[in-house]
Amino acid sequence: MSSTGGKRPTLRADKRYPSGGSGKSPVKKSTPKKSAPKAASVKRSRRKTTARKSTRTPRRGVFGWIRGAIGFVLGLIWSIIWRSSVVLGLILAGAVLYFYAQLPPFTEQIDGRTRGSVTLLDRNGEVFAWRGEQFESITDIGQISRHAKNAVVATEDRRFYWHMGISPRGIASAVRINLSEGRSALSGHGGSTLTQQTAKLLCLGVPYDPATGMNEGEYEADCRRTTIGRKLKEAVYSMAMELKYTKDEILVIYFNRAYLGASARGFEAASQRYFGVPASQLAPGQAAMLAGLLKAPTRYAPTNNLKRSQDRADTVIKLMYDQGYLTEAERDHAWANPATLSEAAQAHAGGYFADWVMDTGPNYLTRDTTEDVILRTTLDQGIQRSAEEALQFIFQEKVRDGSEAQAAIVVMSADGAVRAMVGGRETRVSGAFNRATMAKRQTGSSFKPFVYAAALDLGYTPLATVVDEPYCISLPGQPNYCPKNYSREFKGRVTLTKALADSLNIPAVKVSEAVGRENVRKIASDFGIDNELAVGPALALGVSESTLLEMSGAYAGILNGGRSVTPYGLMELRLEGESEPLMGQGGGFGERVISDTAARNLVYMMNQVVEAGTGQRAKLGERPAAGKTGTTQAARDAWFIGFTADYVTGVWMGYDDNTPLSGVTGGGLPTEIWHEAMVRIHEGKPINPLPMDIPQNAAQPDPHSEGAPGTAQSSNTRAPQPKKDNLAERILRDVGSIFGRRN
Incomplete structure (x- = not known):
């Protein structure tokens, strides 16, 4: 028993405030005493509510699970994509920079022929035939007619001045057309930009080397091969060219490298070959005819079929007009006055004679020459025409139709x-x-x-x-x-x-x-x-x-x-x-x-x-x-x-x-x-x-x-x-x- 006499002792809270200097107890306030129990009650209520929520099982259902799985997968894919994109971007940048470092000055890319040309002159010093690859260089874009530049851009790559070497839109369109026509995705239309075409003409920087065992024809065929790997390399090489060269420099390389039929390599040689004028003086109709040859140089060569070449040129003229390169008056004039061959190209005299003369000279200076050679010959073009006309006249007038008899003079x-x-x-x-x-x-x-x-x-x-x-x-x-x-x-x-x-x-x-x-x-x-x-x-x-x-x-x-x-x-x-x-x-x-x-x-x-x-x-x-x-x-x-x-x-x-x-x-x-x-x-x-x-x-x-x-x-x-x-x-x-x- 305690000394309290069996009574419960009175409970008192500890003093929360120190006594004043007088030693008296602090004044008791009624408000804190009344509000404290309420605050503690609210806290206890919140704790109980939280406890009840934490013990409740979530109700997600099947769709919730599906949504969660999809979200997880998409997140994973996105994570892979952006990381892979960064890696591929770095690899692409490295490849582009590698080719960029390998590219020489554009002037060294102008003439890449493995063979020289042979120009044959008649007894009077007039050109009558060409053999090998005729070539005349263009070193500045100002040396070619604006009509020629516009015709090529309108025909081959209308977005040339806006892309960085490749055109995804053009590639997608080409693939769609190829598949719709029953071909494989890479067969037929290529969707290549002018830069890519130039890269192909450069054989992606791989020069001809006889030590490989390939002849020149096989080398060029290999350069034109179309495979996925080669197309990827071509795209990278093209982007490097866009970094290294200006647009005009790329065009200059293209104008020099493109083959335009009849032994003419480049627009200057073709202009002289077909029209007897420098490339800087090409009229719209002539420029359109040359641009039209790019599709199939041998088939559309005007020396083979002038009418077919003129029809192709009309199509190019329409493209030039549609894209704003020609006025209506210029278009109509070009259509009314189609390009025609020069006198030398029309004559095309001495085909057999030229072949024979080439055989009489040393191969290393004629058929296999790596130099540009001039041959002055004994041919008389007037006599040549007379002989040809005589033969044709007799066969037309006195030989039955369908005869396979031959003659020579x-x-x-x-x-x-x-x-x-x-x-x-x-x-x-x-x-x-x-x-x-x-x-x-x-x-x-x-x-x-x-x-x-x-x-x-x-x-x-x-x-x-x-x-x-x-x-x-x-x-x-x-x-x-x-x-x-x-x-x-x-x-x-x-x-x-x-x-x-x-x-x-x-x-x-x-x-x-x-x-x-x-x-x-x-x-x-x-x-x-x-x-x-x-x-x-x-x-x-x-x-x-x-x-x-x-x-x-x-x-x-x-x-x-x-x-x-x-x-x-x-x-x-x-x-x-x-x-x-x-x-x-x-x-x-x-x-x-x-x-x-x-x-x-x-x-x-x-x-x-x-x-x-x-x-x-x-x-x-x-x-x-x-x-x-x-x-x-x-x-x-x-x-x-x-x-x-x-x-x-x-x-x-x-x-x-x-x-x-x-x-x-x-x-x-x-x-x-x-x-x-x-x-x-x-x-x-x-x-x-x-x-x-x-x-x-x-x-x-x-x-x-x-x-x-x-x-x-x-x-x-x-x-x-x-x-x-x-x-x-x-x-x-x-x-x-x-x-x-x-x-």
Whole structure:
């Protein structure tokens, strides 16, 4: 028990305030005492409410779970995307900077050709053909017409001045079009910007290296390959170019690198090639035509199909107008006056000739040149046109439709300078089979002048006689060789002139046997027939093969007085910009083959072929001409080769597969082609006499021509000898027999 007497002690709160200085208790206030229990009650109530809430289970449901899962996944994806974007952005920036550092100054990107160009000039110094990659550089955007710049931008990349090298919109559009047309996404339309096209022309900075084993064509094809990896690299390279170069510098590279057909690399070369003007002077129509070539240079080249090229240019002009680059008046004027080719491009002369001349020079300065080369040639463009027109005229007028027969023409001067060459019916070609230089065909009776040249050089005259009669030669181990005339008739005793004029076979064989086949072979070879000649008696009838160029060159030797010639087309080869030539004339006069007297007599005999023999369709009125027809067995080949005092022209006609000609002989269509060509070639030229000696009493046979059958007798080269010289003739005849007049 406590001392309180069982009463509960009174509870008192501790003093909260210190006593004052007087030591008395502080004054008690009623307000704090009343409010404290209420505050504690509120706190206790809040604690209880919070406790109840924390113990309550949430009610989320299925949709709540789905929303939560989606939110989590989207958050994760977003996190991956932005982090990956940062990484890819850094990689892209690094790749762009890498290519940026590799890019050279834009001036070093202008000419990236692996081959040089060859410009061919005619005898007057005018350009007539190009080979290799013709190139003229543009180093500043001011060197090209604004119309050309606008045409390219309007056609190839209308947003060129607003993008940074790639156009996502263009790529998406191209993919959509490709897929809608049934192609793969990367096939067909590319959606490439002009910068990307330039990057492709630069092969993404990879230069051509022969050590890779690829040739130039394979290298360029590899540069044009379209793969996802290559497109990605192309995009990066393009962005680096946009950082390195200005827009105009990119255009300058493009204008220099773009191929525009017809061996023209770049807009300057193409402008000169097609229109004969510098690129700075291109009119809207001309600029539109060049821009139109970018789609397909070979297909739209105006030298291949001018109308198709003009139609394509009209489309480009419309694009230029729609994008504000042309006024309505300029558009209408361009449509009304389409671009046309320059005179040189229209002529496109000497395709076969140009190919031949390229072959006559060293490869490292022609076909495989890495330099820009100038070739001055012997071509006469007027004569070339005359030859082409003559061939086309005869085939249009006198050859049945659908015929696949071919023909070739060579025109040259007496020194072997080739003035024109047509290697087939398709005259505007390059790299085609040239029947004038490549086709080795039997020569037929066009070979006979070499037989008579051998006889004349041994002292026979045009009035010496030979008997045309049945004739056979015994050959060891073979059946007898019995030549026949084309007419199957025999003329009896005839002069050598008559035998050649009528192209009699038996007299030709007899003369060949009399003078010796070896002599005939040697003279033909020395005149330039550079092929294996027959060894039997049929040699005289032209069973050996030769080309039209060789035969025409051999006839030039007859015209020039008996000296051999080497046909040539190259007069001078020099590097562009240099004045001193690296090479001079590639042919001309050679050694003497027969005497001048023999040559003059032979010219007379060949003149009689035209005046009174198988070549009468070659007559040129008052202008004297000489020549010889030739028809091979079964008429597989037909020839006429002849000359005036100014030019030698050879014509061959036949089928490439040796199919016999139907109703054609050398005296027919080939002679008519020759006539048409020579009439055109000599138009307006003075008439010059042939270098020939006409025998006295030419209408009479040589009275001193008696002898054993098969032996042509000799007389004086200008007139028959009097009887008092019979002894001299007998001596000459005996000496001739010692040196092989009889084989």
